[in-house]
Amino acid sequence: MFFRKTPRLTLLTLLTAALILTSCNIGAAPTPTVDINAINTAIVGTTIAQFSAQFTQTALAVPTNTPVPTDTPQSLPTFALPTLDTSGVTAIPTIAFNTTPGSIITPLAGFTQVAPASPAATQALGDSCNNSAFEADITIPDGSILKGGEDFQKIWRIRNTGTCTWDEGYALVYIGGSTPNLDPYNFEFKKSSDFVPGGSVKDIGVNLTAPCAPGKYEGHWRMRSDSGYYFGTIVSVYIEVKEKCK
Template sequence: MKSRKLIWLAGAMLVSILISACNIGATPPSNEDPGAIQTQAFEIVLTQSALQQTQTAAAVPPTPLPTNTLVATITLVPLPTSSNLDATNTPFSLNTQQPGLTPQLLITPTVGIVNTLTTKNGCNDGQYLAESGYVDGTPIDANKNYNKSFMLHNTGECDWDEGYSFAFIPELSTPGFEGYTINLVKNKPEDYTKAGYGQTFVLKLKAPKESGTYKGYWKLKDDAGNFFGPLVWIEVVVK
């Protein structure tokens, strides 16, 4: 830019000199100050320089200003709270007994028709009252004799007479346990049990031959072979 100014300045001075040379022999001008002429030439150079800068600035395209790009925004919709919901949670319980209904007792037989609970069969029923003799779980020598007694009450409507029995149940008992059945026989009314009365069944047993824990089970049976009444047992511990 400075070199251009110098060129313009030199050109202006050259023009000024030529003009002065052309005026040789002519009518001499009025006394002009050479300094004023140089000042005028310098002003011409400045004017042309300013004009050139203006043209240069106009030729350069303006730099576009950055624009703001709109960014999409997400508006969160508030979720409904419990206070805005009409539905309410109603607690409920399982296995609730409904009013007016009587719950049924579910009896699961252990083996066949032999039940572990006191059962009634027709007019026959019985209840456990007491026991005596060998105390369950007491250590005993192998092959040793011992006694065990069970007192049962006839809570049914039929007498326990001929054909009834206090039956040993080997299917439930531990293998190796030695038990037997007490049968009520004909013409022995002293062994019969009338309804509302009790009876004591005395068992004379022998301990198993080998050490271990054994259990033997008994239950009443009617003259048709149906079990009823309580299920009783003996637990023997052989040394």
């Protein structure tokens, strides 16, 4: 009897459970259906908006290149050298030389000796072997007044301040002045009596002739060694001619 009732009881239990489950679902809202296309469209729109905002910010952040200023060259002022007016310059008269002894002359005060513009005059005074020093004018003081064409002899006292003897090959040489081309009137040490040992003094002279034209004249001499080297002090003559040749 017990076994016959068991299948019926099981079936009844299952039916009761089904009714209970059905009653629970009555009144519940249905599950919505997901639209895949709408979701994709929203994702694409959001991505485009983000890229657009990013590009806009990048464009605003790029700095503007400012041109580098260039140096403008400035012109320098031009300076003009003054022009020397030589319209009033008068040519210096010439002076002639000969071997005739001169006459007594009258000195004129106020003359000062100046160095001639000559390459020889620009050399150093000398060295330990060759050097000289002027000591005195023996004749024709600076500024002496002579007649035009007058013969005279200019003598200087010169000391050998070097250690080498002034012997053959040495000379007192004309280096410039009012008259060019006066080398033949140099004083040359040819005789042994003319030689000047180191430390000694000698009176050395040249015979000259005053120019005929009135004016002031000058001449300059310097010692020259046997090797052609100019050395020592420069000796000079300064004269003035007031009366022209008759």
